[in-house]
Amino acid sequence: MELEHEHRFVVIDGVRLHYVEAGEGPLVVLLHGFPEFWWSWRHQIPALVAAGYRVVAPDQRGYAQSDKPRSWRDYRIERLAADVAGLITALGEERAFVVGHDWGAAVAWMVATLHPERVERLAILNVPHPDTMLRTLQRSPKQLLHSWYMFFFQIPWLPEHLLGWGGRRALASTYKDARPGAFTSADIGRYVEALRGPEGFRGPINWYRAALRQSPRRARALYRPIPARVLVIWGEQDRFLTAAMADSDPRLVPDVRVVRLPDASHWVQHDEPERVNALLTEFLSAA
Template identity: 75%
Template structure:
């Protein structure tokens, strides 16, 4: 399998992406603190299954542009990036798959640009309505989400993470299964996040999310038209497993697959199971 490095300008930003395969388009969206490399286990399996696979570095990350203001990372703009990417790739629609922040952007793309999302897959991030509701009502989740509030402080989170370097990244992955992340994986993430990319853009995702008024966020919740698969590693130390099931009024066509022994890094912990679920969902006939 040959991966091609490419660039495209959409929505005012230049995005780097890798591409492989031929067939229906699948867009893979990474989370924090990663980049396209996070999908190294999934890309070959999807190509073998007959898909054209594109995995971008999202804005603010690695080799993609890094707008300077936190306002540049509002969900409307992140979703517009993906909608524009699909169009620039010559397609009207695509399957959209995301993990962590990539899953949040996948939910946002299906909300703001439903006509461009064929099937949707979210890994270990709930529908935003469920996230907002749980943050409001669950002290357990609020306690787990402490870092989201810490990230609202200007410049200090970036400085501390950069000072922590490789050890900080290893700490983020400490709940993954032994062997799920290799030394090469950590080195690549360190280079992308702290070398090529810098930390301000990735942390600005959190700043933009929490600085939006809850009323405005709720006004954006409309039913997801795309058939949806939620894959959830139940050993997630950041997010409560009870959030995996979305409100059926907002996601009427949904299937939730729980992996009891996997962590937040579910696609690294159990790649073969995740790959099988992805292929099954994306190949499912209407």
Template identity: 55%
Template sequence: MSELTHDDAIVNGVRLHYVEAGEGPLVVLLHGFPEFWYSWRKQIPALTEAGYRVVAPDLRGYNASEKPHGVEQYGLDELVGDVLGLIDHFEEESAHVVGHDWGGVIAWEIAIRHTERVEKLAALNAPHPERFRELLRTPEQLRRSWYVFYFQLPWLPERLLSVRNYAPIAELLRDGAENPDAFDETDIRRYVEAAAQPGALTSAINYYRALFRERAGKEIRALFGDGRGDFDVQTPTLLIWGEQDVALRVELTEGMEQWVPDLRVERLPNASHWVQNDEPEKVSELLVEFFDT
């Protein structure tokens, strides 16, 4: 494995911390909630050994990256701009983009809005936005997505997630995984330390709040299908899905070909929402094979 280096970049008016390793075509790895670059620790070695230059940022508001104040700072326009700025920072026209959870939301948006900037797209337990909008209308997915609405409350979600030294964060990861070896105590401690950074928890929850604010009107239209326009993704796309995801129904993997004609779906029956931690070798193998072909 190439040596892992830490650095910062000023992109889109915000300072992002990132880790970098390897040489070759650029792969950008985008984490989800409540994670940080470390969620890709098991994929970075495989990708660098396969001949790729890997960059995994802490998304804005997370861990060591800057935490802009205000819900409006966490709309999809800003998040997409951050990643495009990061690709520019490395003086590349395009990159392979991989996203899990919220990172997957951002990755889909980049592929929809800026197809030319994405060589190949890989989304992990993150559905195409139109497919999610469709299924959110069903009682079962609405029930599973309760936390999105709960996060709209002021200050209370932060208060409850930080009790007992951020024990709910640890439980979310440890209890939600299918593989008992997905997270060891060192991993859990690092996630808790990242969540405990001043302002980090509010910033992370603001991603959800921005979906429902007037200042984030584009995100509201994306969620409820109010005139957002073209949702097609022309870039080759790999969807990796842990079937034991308690928050997202496996049916979200179906019917996306109408928007994504070049789509490959890999469903992992023994993996949870934390798919790259439950089955790290399989996920790494799928990513390398996808980028190599």
């Protein structure tokens, strides 16, 4: 499908966010993860537009054409979730279907938790509920090894400079477990351009700094049951997150369906775009 869209900007709580918009109908907000930007959804936008939705995919704060506050405190999960709730309001809608992958999924979980009045339904790709993530990191040495980079990112200055200097090679290595052909050389080039230089990586890395500098007690104080219906799509060949993390505490996520894709990696919407598109359109339109 051809990707047709408009580029727009909006200011939410003093932060200027860039987003692309396409189609007409009920609003779907697509939230990218690390180290991507709105281009993460290039396979999903045309399919959702064809299914009759108004699709908006922002560059979240710190990424690509959106503002990049310098302090890690500006990337606390509450602020990231408030950006999305504010975007929905700024677009003239009361509620939206919210879809997220990787860090975008973490934000999506918290939008549905902290701003449930804004979320019609929630679709999550390859990131656990934050409570599951926290409990797993505390109890699983295997997951701690998988998540070593999160702790490396706590070092001041060095990570963003190494990634910035590494350029194409650093980004290409991030996607090395994706299915062959899922990321073309042109795709990698777009990511390199969006995150060019140390300044390009500072914001994304500050997401990790903010997450790990929040105490577990403060984090858990945010969690409450999600009233929205939830779909979790999980590529089981994820090298960053163990497959058991797809399952959430039913007290926090009472209405959830988990679909596991055995041959897909962490980059599930790139590995199996047609399958993911079908699952999303079925879920969003279901009675």
